[in-house]
Amino acid sequence: MKRLAELVLESATDYAIITMDLKGLITSWSPGAENILGWPREKIIGKPIDHIFTPEDRAKDVPSKELGNALTHGRSIDERWHCRQDGSTFWASGEMLPLLEDGQPEGFLKILRDRTPQKRAEELQHLLTQELGHRIKNMIAVTQSIVNQSFRNAEDIPTAKKAITDRLAVLSSAQDILLAGNTDGTPLADLLAKSVAVTEDVTRGSRIKMNGPEVHVGPRAAMSIALIFHELLTNALKYGALSQAEGWVDLSWRFGDLKGVPALDMVWTENGGPAVVAPTRTGFGSRLVQSGITGTRSVVELEFAPQGLQCRIHAVLKDIQEN
Template sequence: MPPTKNAPTEQTSTDRFRLLVDAVQDYGIFMLDTEGNVASWNTGAERLKQYRPDEIIGRNFSLFYPAEAVAAGWPAEELRRAEKDGRFEEEGWRLRKDGSRFWANVVITALRDPDGKLAGFGKVTRDLTERRAHEEALRESEQHFRLMIEGVRDYAIFMLSPDGVIESWNSGAQLIKGYSPSEVIGKHFSLFYRPEDLEAGKPEAELKTALQHGRVEEEGWRVRRDGSVFWANVVISPVYDANRLLRGFVKVTRDMTERRRLYELEKSSKRMSEFLAMLAHELRNPLAPIRNAVTILQLEPSPSPLVRSSRDMIDRQLSHMTRLVDDLLDVGRLTTGKIRFKTEQVPYNLVVARSIEAVRPLLDARRHRLTTEMPAASLLVQGDATRLAQVLQNLLINAAKFTPEAGLIELKVWQDGTQLYTSVRDNGVGLSAQALSQIFELFSQGDAQTAARESGLGIGLTLARSLVEMHGGTLNAESEGPGRGSAFTFFLPNAQAVADGAGDEDDIGSGAAILVVDDNRDAANSLAEILRLMGCQVKVAYDGPSALELFRKQAPQAVLLDLGMPDMNGYEVLAALRALNGGEQVTVAALTGYGTDEDKQRALAAGFDEHLTKPLDFAALQTFLQAAGVAVES
């Protein structure tokens, strides 16, 4: 039957297919004969490999392979495999006409006639250079990331499967947890948890929380390979693939044991400071009446030699005990950064004079000879007079304690430009090289055998150096060795010499009314006795209501008011007193065993005119009375 009109003939179909193949530009499609010679060539092949049909048809396709592949017989091997299996596919480097290389995906298909005899090969080649470059860049990026993760030593970074099985392990994980990769990969991450955490289901709960919230972070104890525990900061985040399927979890662990230790030390330091403040208060309360009793004895006109000797011994030991209490408080303030001082122009000559006066009883008791060398002009420095005196007193006390009886102590002050130097030198026991390197450390007492013979807490020099440094100076020690004495020298900046012009203090008269309020009867009565010996008229109350009643009858010039009274404390008494007639004008001092800056600020903010710390210093009492306009007998 003849073909219908317009029906495509076999020749027409072949021509159309040839046109279709020839039009493809992204693929090189061509035919090879059974020997591998090019038999056809499409536009894509010409575009890809740069050969025109007349340049390549009839030549062997091995022309497209690098020399090393040709030498290895690879082109023929590809045809052999394609003939054997019917099809062969691979990726590899191929050559263009100009000799440049490109990465090609190659598919070779064996072509057979109707009888099954090999008629040649069809070959399709695609340029994948750009994709390969992208993949190489991605692999390189992954390699860099892997190396970066592997190089991190401060953090344990590892992958978990969706079930919590460890899949990767970096060097930080090995360092922190103690496992090598071969020991831990493939095991469940719960082996890092304590038994009580496992019993509570903590590992599973962490993964669940991470899934619910996209991340979980916590701190807690974790277990190392050797069974020891460390305080860890842990972050777990889920990892998803491109299709939002859970790939697993990434876990980052950091050893925070040292930070936790510092935090615990800070808490302990705070508790210690609170304890020291309470201890100082409790010690100062009984010290107050003792100090008052000693002062009364000192004001007696003509005590017997035995009484005078006993009185002076009590005074020395009481002063020593008071210094220990003050040092305890100051070291607590130092460790918490709470030491504050008032900076002003300080007459340094007066600081030196008061320091010597305070230490004189100890020097006399040990029969030391003190020599002083001072500039002729008066000296002014920027600082806190009380703290500077504390520095110098600590150095003088240290020299007195560690110098045998009848020793020599030299105090020298000199100015170099704007720097003021102070040196305390003795001919005492001296310091070894090791003791010299440790002498300013907290609780250090120099050489053990020498320290054992002397009392003290080993904090005086630490306080002295810290206070000097807070003034912008430095404190150093030197010694030529044991038995050859020591010298402590410090400098203060911003010093200046001025002409002498300090006036004498005003004379103090007599006859004043003072109200003493304290629930501790011994403290109240002994303080009242001191005031009477000073020529004051004194009234005493042992509680708040009694004090207010006495005030209503006759308003005194000044009130010494204890804060820590039961039922009605000092703050409440002050508020009630200020509301009485004449209460706003009277000068009131707070008496307390608490002596921190915060305690003082609270008292002044509440309306007290002065804050006096127990045991009450006689000089501080005189200063208060003078400020209140109270005249006393000298």
């Protein structure tokens, strides 16, 4: 029977099975314990069970409390981080039981199982849920603003409907890129290409020349950038360079600085269009452009030059990439 018990212990390599005396000193150490925790049996026998607890838990006297709970309640169940010999940590599901002889405690039995993959999966799921909730709230807020402002500035219902439809199409297009799952963020070149492509006359896209280094932007900034450049495009199609057959647009970006902080400079320059006249009223589109990139430290400069509108946006690079 003793040999059978030894065989069970030796084969249970997915579980750490440890016994201790009443002082919490380790008296036996299974092959599974060595596999999970790293200490060879000969180097851990006689050591306090405290060794496998994190410094934070040792400071809170968690090992002694676990022993006490086992004696008081007949068992102590816990899920917490534990330490390996090399200093790394793992998430363990564990149970502490008192060992009884004639009804009297003679020591303790602790069984641990490494549950780190499950813990990491739970943490990732929680993070993704929070991120999804955050994005949904942002999308709802942006959508509400688009609808309200489009109706407020439209001359009639069909005009408002067209403005809302176009702007929501841009949001949808930007969201498609965000959902592609690039962990480094959204490629700015792809985002801008999608933003300027959402027009009735897609052939005009060939007259928009884009150029700039590879750079990725965060989700909140991506939606804001998409909307800003859609507004510039819409204005160019109605009144600016793209309203003329020979007109064209330069859309470029480069790394620069904003008040000594690394920044991204984006420039929209119209050429070959009708003479530019500064607007006499500020609509939703103009306010959206002039407000800059949401969630970033940014500066917008609009120049109504005779040869065509120029819009320069300077935004702190870190803000664009993280927001």
